[in-house]
Amino acid sequence: MTIIPAFLSLLSLFGPVVSHEHYGTTLLPRSDDTTPGASFSYVGMTGPLNWYSLDRQANALCATGRNQSPTNLASDTNLSSSCSIVLDIPNAPEGALLENLGVAVDVFTNGTLTQRNVTSELVQFHFHTPSEHSVNGMHYPMEVHFVFQASDASVSVVGFFIDFGELDTLLEPIVAGLPDIPSHGNTTTTGPLDFSSILDHFCSNSIYQYSGSLTTPPCSEGVSWIISSEPIRIDVPSYDAFRQLLGFNARYIQNAIGEINLLENIARQLQGSD
């Protein structure tokens, strides 16, 4: 896992990193294990409707940000060519670290994303069931997010929807590793990872692009989203393996970019009625 030092150094821009789980999906790590709100979930008082309260200062944008993700994508707008973006993720013949973070399953390997002459490093990729983004109001069974960070700390996420069909080559060794990580904190090493098919898929399909946020606390904005318009594929048994392990781990669809945060809105509405 020679890539770990590389991304640790990137992430150390934000403070000391004490374990994988502090940057698994939140990306921007919390400084230590005792930070209030370091743990979140997808339901109830620790779920997306209350992430703000878990740490009012750090997570303020979760309830007040107006450029929040995920969003509903419209199939007839925002589509652009993927040609100007270079996604380079070397195959990992030795496999990669696979970790159960409780709120997600993350894979740690190296790679780069280059757009407009800026190169970002792959931090990890992880999975959501169901998809976080929707297209014309329709969700997919899953979504995978490749999280990249540039040297100025700016974040880009390349997302692929995952729909039913023949199991994608890349996903196969990851699915095979899931039984080894039944609990939060478990890690294993996957079989060899072959990124050629997903990179081909990215190149040969148009993309949605917008500026949004992390979909987990602290919901930081300025995240460059790049989402392939066509899903990759998973078979039902493999989907079941992810679903049983992850449960539901998708933030609800946010208001349209630029519009009032839905939580700030309901707070105003309820205040108005007092």
Added chain:
Amino acid sequence: MTIIPAFLSLLSLFGPVVSHEHYGTTLLPRSDDTTPGASFSYVGMTGPLNWYSLDRQANALCATGRNQSPTNLASDTNLSSSCSIVLDIPNAPEGALLENLGVAVDVFTNGTLTQRNVTSELVQFHFHTPSEHSVNGMHYPMEVHFVFQASDASVSVVGFFIDFGELDTLLEPIVAGLPDIPSHGNTTTTGPLDFSSILDHFCSNSIYQYSGSLTTPPCSEGVSWIISSEPIRIDVPSYDAFRQLLGFNARYIQNAIGEINLLENIARQLQGSD
């Protein structure tokens, strides 16, 4: 469709009914087409986080009710036998009315639910993608709700999760009718409906029971929920047909029964930070 007069008379307890869509999933009809908030959706300013604002008086419980549905069900609690509940839905050899209500697909046929010597009449049944309820944090691809109303207007809903597998006998003619109702307001008549397998399924599996609410505006409480612990089955192509037609139409998981409404909570939290 001889059952329509029967349930119209039930529903007329709540005011004049002008078209199916006023009671499709909301059950409790609005009085006329011009009522503010008569239309809702599952995203953005007309979505679940803002149903309250669509009609502050009628929909108050959507943001303040503390017995709201759907909830997360825990597999090790609340399970009880289905033996004391008699679900009787006669086969419909002539088929049944199938309607695209925009926010759901409803089937209108007759039937009864009897528990504790109270008999309720089936109003309709309808479908959600993905499931509204979750079990231990896991959602199913779909959920079907059979909505019953007693003469005192109290509402009971019998729900079945729908997971992947061989297409259920009951679902087959409904799926076959979906291409005939591509748009909101479209209706068709299904092929013959056979309820025997789903009734057997209900009888032979334990159930979750709790008192919750309608999962659509006006989010009325006091709804008796009865949910089969074991899913019925759908194949992937049929799921796709529902998903393409319905899009995402599941309300988010509410706070635990008796706990503060998540929307009232965030409003208080944001007020507290002013």
